[in-house]
Amino acid sequence: MKPSIPRGTRDFGPQEMTRRNYIFDTIRDVFKLHGYLQIETPAMENLSTLTGKYGEEGDQLLFKILNSRLHESKEKENLQKAFDKTLQSATNTDVLTERALRYDLTVPFARYVVMHQNDMTFPFKRYQIQNVWRADKPQKGRYREFYQCDADVIGSTSLLNEIDLLLIIDEVFGKLGLGVTIKLNNRKVLAGIAELIDAQDKIIDITVAIDKLDKIGEQKVLEELFAKGLSNEAIEKLKPIIFIQGNNESKLESLQKIIANDIGQKGIEELKYIVEKVGPMLSSNCKIETDITLARGLNYYTGAIIEVKVNDSRSEFTSSICGGGRYDDLTGIFGLANMSGVGISFGADRIYDVLMEANLFPNDVEFNTQVLFVNFGEAEQQYCLTLIKQLHSANISAVMFPEQAKMKKQMGYADANKIPFVALIGSQELQDQTITIKQMSTGNQQCIAKSELVNFILKS
């Protein structure tokens, strides 16, 4: 049988894992620095936990798990009916499918908060680094199994949380050495726009359409809005809003004049507050840009909407590498009201692709083992093991070649694994209680006393 893995999934070799861990470690360190606590949730959730949270499209992208032992079921007629139904429509009954792989980390977190609310103190800051699955058609930068690195604050409506998260974004990409632009919008502004043109029921259609402005241009967006049933009058009212230009400040001021309803004004105020506070604190490699065409399809956002794009001459990457927003009532459906949260999610796999493209992985992340002990035979092995134990105690990574192979083989192993030092201990060294140590980068070697080993490596 020919081995293969499912479409859109990948194996990761040692070098890839070293680089992936560099990303995870960087993000994790910043999360911890900001006081977030780690949790994990199961790979699978009950299907009912996930359905309806991600919009119609999201429901289609859930990996559903077929119930087990269907062939032993006593209700095969019901099963047959349920199956016929799934062939007709997108909905599943739990007779056939009661579980699904998680689609993101935010909804499982909301479920977690409701289930464990009595064991938590609010506001609760949590981080979570786990993989998620989407039954999307794979493309570059789009995988069916990928990692998200989430930080969320739940139980606080303060905009200081938004600011905290934006600073995290700045710090993470600063540490990774990547230039980015944070795009910021607010769902209340979008709601205000919908109210202004008297089309509250079409808010999702409107946001999806104007989100495409960059991609398909003005004319096509207006055509799409018309096709979605907006009147010409409404579209005329919409035009000056969509095409607002200028810097953050002037854009928001113009909006403030046009969108004269409560919810719109509230959204603009929130945007202003965040931009004014956080703008001066961001590093030069991290720009912030208010963008009312930024929609994001997730149904549950109610306030801030955040998206991060690469803004770096070394990369052509256009997909977003981080996203997030505020959700006022995600826990409500699980029975816990008045629990507002806000969070962001780093797409580790896309960040990996960008860092590869921009050549931003540090070289030294590839090194691990410091010293290889050549294996000359049984008498020498014991001596080496003792020395290796000493090195390990000093937190220096060292190994002995497990076979008594030819020197060429053993030296080649050190070379292939980029091990910087090779320790040679044969009968002569054994007798003299010394170590011949070779530095692979220069080819130089010298003989040192056994007791000098740890210091020698530490100094090098």
Add this chain to the structure above:
RNA sequence: GUGGUUGUAGCUCAGUUGGUUAGAGCAUCAGAUUGUGAUUCUGAGGGUCGUGGGUUCGAGACCCAUCUCCCACCCCA
């Protein structure tokens, strides 16, 4: 899910209008060198040409299906 595209050794790729036994470089392994890697020389292993059908005297090449890769749409980390 819709439309398009790709697939030959572990990797990067040749392979003529369809014609003997499918090649190269790199990598791997072995030897030159039984205590010295990355450079040199010699040799070896490695392929059901993505898979399954079809056309043909004959298919890596042509046709169909299917899987995979990549691209656009949709959507998104």
